[in-house]
Amino acid sequence: MTIANEAVDVARAASLEGLEGIAHGFLGRRGGVSEGEVAGLNVGYGSGDDHAKIDANRARVVEAVLPGGRLVTLYQVHSADCVTLSDPVWSDAERPHADALVTNRPGVLLGILTADCAPVLFADHEAGVVGAAHAGWKGAFAGVTESTVQAMEALGARRERIAAAIGPCIARRSYEVDEAFFRRFLEQDEGNAVFFGAGRECHHQFDLESYVAARLAASGLRRIEALGLDTYSAPERYFSYRRATHRKEANYGRQISVIGLT
Template sequence: MMHDPALTPIESPMLQEAGGSAIRHGYFTRRGGVSAGLYASLNVGLGSNDVREHVLENRRRVAAWFGQPLERLATVNQVHSPDVVTVDESYAGERPSADALVTKTPGIVLGVLAADCGPILFADPKNRVVGAAHAGWKGALYGVAENTIEAMLALGAERAGIVACLGPSIAGKSYEVGPEFVARFLSENPDYARFFTPSAKAGHAMFDLPALTTDRLIKAGIRAENLALDTYPDQERFFSYRRTTHLAEADYGRQISAIAITEE
């Protein structure tokens, strides 16, 4: 299969080992696209103010890395929900409001966008079912990962056969939150106090979202991996909403994480 040499996606050792030749995946960085300025260069965010033609070309390049046309790259209108959509051979480019996708159809590339939130890619290689989820704090707290697993089971996956990997996302050392944020989590589960550590700012805390996310994946009964790549400080490779906010920039790009079942 020919890949665009300009694209440099990061791959999960766990997904690689489990998936073999049956599953293909990549956590794409901001490198290898055509966008300029704040969006340089592989911005795939249709919701950004980037030139639309550039965003579509970037998406085409991602699909081509999987050996597929743009029309086979399935994404959703992400709204920080726990909602999952099932994609099949009838997929025609629609982008429903949801934050995760699952499929058992070979050749459809499932993609989720992120710029600090956690992209999770799932695979059950034996039963040839894959999933992708966008897990920000709200999605992680209210069950987007668990719902993705349930949607995969409905397609014939087996819980013991599912592996998942959390890709580049904001790390605890970069994510300061206020007291009302902490209170929301503790009201859901007092045990979540272990994901917060006091920050230098009175009443505030540093929040380890990746630790919470991987903890919930493991508690859901699957094998999970965290690539432990922090989007906030790594401006060369990753877009970051929080970094953009701190720098008072006008807008930000989004990177994509994607997975597909290979066509036999």
């Protein structure tokens, strides 16, 4: 698999009104220096990869999206917690335990790591406020996107102006869940049945992307774009925790989605 020598792969929500002029991108695994099972642009310190290679990959991310900017990430824990970035900017060793972050500071690149979960990037161009959320099923179910919108509003954003883009994540055709998972969502709202398709006996196929999009719309957002990119079925382009598990691989990489103000 030739990944390390390729150009950095950046997908953008270019057609979404509200993100024009905002530095952002959903990056995959192409264009990095990591090798082996995490070959490519692996940015996850928890992957067991060489930290020097991860640092080099993170530098490539910044150069591709916001040259001269400072990348800021979290210690993600599948929560609904959102933090606001102000002064001082924390170091990698001091990363808060949370799953979303917002800022109105220029020159800072907010980063969310994923390997099947849904990354969501937010922007209110008029207010000069951006946000990023890690929306796995647990965080989305608990309200991480709602927490992000509320934190942006505290900085002066207005939800009717906020644009949100959902990046590469595991697609319904690739995401089998059991009956208990299905019932948990129905207990929250019987209308959630629409996000599940038929699977093998006592199993269902879950549409994480559509569920996240519906949560955003229910929060009052009017401009939402889902990129429709499946991490599981594109091994040359994206890391996938579930794919690595099914292949019995010892490790898996993490890709990153970023947004910042110039």
